[in-house]
Amino acid sequence: MRRTKAKAEETRNRILNAAEHVFFEKGVSNATLEDVASAAGVTRGAIYWHFQNKADIFLELYKAVPLPDEDLLRDEIENVGIDILAHIEAVAGDWLDVMASDEQRQRILTILLRCDYTSDLAPVLGRQQEIDDEHTRFLEDAFGKAASRGALSGAWTPSSAARAMRWMIKGLCSEWLLFGRRFDLANEGRQGLSRLFGCFRCEDALVG
Known part of the structure; x- marks a missing residue:
């Protein structure tokens, strides 16, 4: 269970890190979840497991x-x-x-x-x-x-x-x-x- 939680947290952080770079390079409005998924090396399904949408990812970055x-x-x-x-x-x-x-x-x-x-x-x-x-x-x-x-x-x-x-x-x-x-x-x-x-x-x- 601990390994599963650790892996999930690792994936979440990888998505946030990828989104940060994609949003910086393309702008939030022009970036897509496909762009973020590709940069993070995950599927869109993995993104939706952790975040509701692009706005949800954006808010997580803001709170940092x-x-x-x-x-x-x-x-x-x-x-x-x-x-x-x-x-x-x-x-x-x-x-x-x-x-x-x-x-x-x-x-x-x-x-x-x-x-x-x-x-x-x-x-x-x-x-x-x-x-x-x-x-x-x-x-x-x-x-x-x-x-x-x-x-x-x-x-x-x-x-x-x-x-x-x-x-x-x-x-x-x-x-x-x-x-x-x-x-x-x-x-x-x-x-x-x-x-x-x-x-x-x-x-x-x-x-x-």
């Missing part, structure tokens, strides 16, 4: 690159002694470091930025927005904890801070991926985060 990685934040923000804003900033900076060096993440986000959300992919946009909203709510909770500890400036609400950070990271990555990578994403991104989080901080917290 949340902004920033919640798992890196989740455990630490409950720690009473931690500087939550410093921790969020550090995790966001680490995410940019990974993006700058991880070709897989670069391909997936490039696919997302190029995607035409019409026809059979139209329902995907709604699901993407749901996933984005979940990530934003998590960040709002993290910034809310910072506010409850007196660290977040009164000029910001947890909601506005979470969205500003997401917009900055998405804007940086979009600019970098689509327009020739004309700046150092990791270093300049961290500098931008430092200035943004400086605005987030309560002046009393800075003095203290």
Whole structure:
């Protein structure tokens, strides 16, 4: 049974890896499940065993690159002694470091930025927005904890801070991926985060 599950997981990952490359080269709208099956070395039946359709595969790729990685934040923000804003900033900076060096993440986000959300992919946009909203709510909770500890400036609400950070990271990555990578994403991104989080901080917290 374990070997069967391991083999099924291997096949699933092979399909996702093949889809990533096919979608990147041909675009999601122009790619077919036959293209993905051929690249993965499997049958269409094997694809349908793991995924409902092309949109389902696309969503799985999308979920692989949340902004920033919640798992890196989740455990630490409950720690009473931690500087939550410093921790969020550090995790966001680490995410940019990974993006700058991880070709897989670069391909997936490039696919997302190029995607035409019409026809059979139209329902995907709604699901993407749901996933984005979940990530934003998590960040709002993290910034809310910072506010409850007196660290977040009164000029910001947890909601506005979470969205500003997401917009900055998405804007940086979009600019970098689509327009020739004309700046150092990791270093300049961290500098931008430092200035943004400086605005987030309560002046009393800075003095203290």
